[in-house]
Amino acid sequence: MTYCLGLNLDAGLVLASDSRTSAGIDYVTSFSKLHCFQPAEDRIFILLSAGNLATTQEVVNRIRRDLDQARRGEPGPSLLSPTYLFEAAEYVGRVSLAVQNDHRQALSLAGVSVETTLILGGQIAGQSHGLYLIYPQGNYIAASPETPYLQIGENKYGKPALDRIARPGLGLDDAARLALVSLEATSRSNLTVGPPYEVAVYPAGALALARRLKFDADDPTLKAVTNSWNRGIQDVFERLPRFDWEGQSDLLPRQEGLDDSRA
């Protein structure tokens, strides 16, 4: 499995992914799932992927080929074409669907899913930065102030931390920490998600990444953040308010009305 997430904040974007890939449980390897495209000074795109690895790699290869061809003056769509960010999401969705359609029949016969789900973040000069989730079918949704984050892959374990903390006013460094915390929660509860974690930090209007970070399992910063988080949660648990009866013995006299066994 995979877990990737993106945060769309007033201050910019944070995109993060794990790097574990499994083609069956006996072939677990590490591949980057975070790709940054900066085809011209006026635009930047960051792509996260979850799903079939071959599909994802071919999507990235075709995006690069389209850019090469556009740079050579050949006609056809590429990441240089869009005027609006949503048009870039549409283009990537079309590339993804085309790759899937090319391989769907053969993979279907083998009982393997050809699908990939993508997150695209970025900015085109003169417009706001934005964040899109692109479905395997090629359509997409955008992150919003009410829901400033998007997730793909194994998303449930890491969602409670996001639901508690993510908000549009969060700073970029806080958001990068939150992404690590959300990745770490997922990794603890699901063995198929794990480090290295990659994090891209994009400040609104910069049209360039401020940081592109990679955290190996033994990275001191990652360890410091996750140890502090785990210890902190344990402390919070131990300081929760007690029930009314605590201090008394748990072994109370037998109570009435506790038996549902009569029909």
Add this chain to the structure above:
Amino acid sequence: MTYCLGLNLDAGLVLASDSRTSAGIDYVTSFSKLHCFQPAEDRIFILLSAGNLATTQEVVNRIRRDLDQARRGEPGPSLLSPTYLFEAAEYVGRVSLAVQNDHRQALSLAGVSVETTLILGGQIAGQSHGLYLIYPQGNYIAASPETPYLQIGENKYGKPALDRIARPGLGLDDAARLALVSLEATSRSNLTVGPPYEVAVYPAGALALARRLKFDADDPTLKAVTNSWNRGIQDVFERLPRFDWEGQSDLLPRQEGLDDSRA
């Protein structure tokens, strides 16, 4: 959806459930998913259910009918028959499978799942208390010291808290608090899980529940625990160690090597 969990601890058992039931999103109601059976002085069983509500209710009804018939001296298996707790899990699994088989074809034609997944906790005098997860197919697994908790239903959102805190040495009151925290995390991230929450506390060897609690959404104890948990997690997040570069501006000069757009 539903979320139920059980903890098997040195000190006894804690079983907990939400009470939200949905037959389609426009018929969301509240039903208890926690049932306690105490058919004789020497045995107690607590049952949690997730899945088709009609299947679950019929399983509970048949368990009660079997007990009535056994009390009248009629032959046939019931919760009075087992010598070992695993035999009770086998019996409940057989009842569940029989109910499902009776309705599978009709529900299958309607595209509805007949399945129910159950957690059975309890104790028979002279033996250890125990906790079992009973699959829709009627087979089962037991909780163990390495994995002292079992979950059914919408289990992912509430798992990270369990993975961090659950251990066999946890006290019963702490375990009841942990169950509320795990339920609350699920409820925040999934609208189909919600209060009232029910919690049963069983001290090892007591052969009777110590507590059977119901927490409505506005219960002061539930509010105190969840507010303290949410505030505490926010505090832990704000106190996480900073990255090396913090204090500097996020808007760094454009960096090399950040562009993947060349083929």
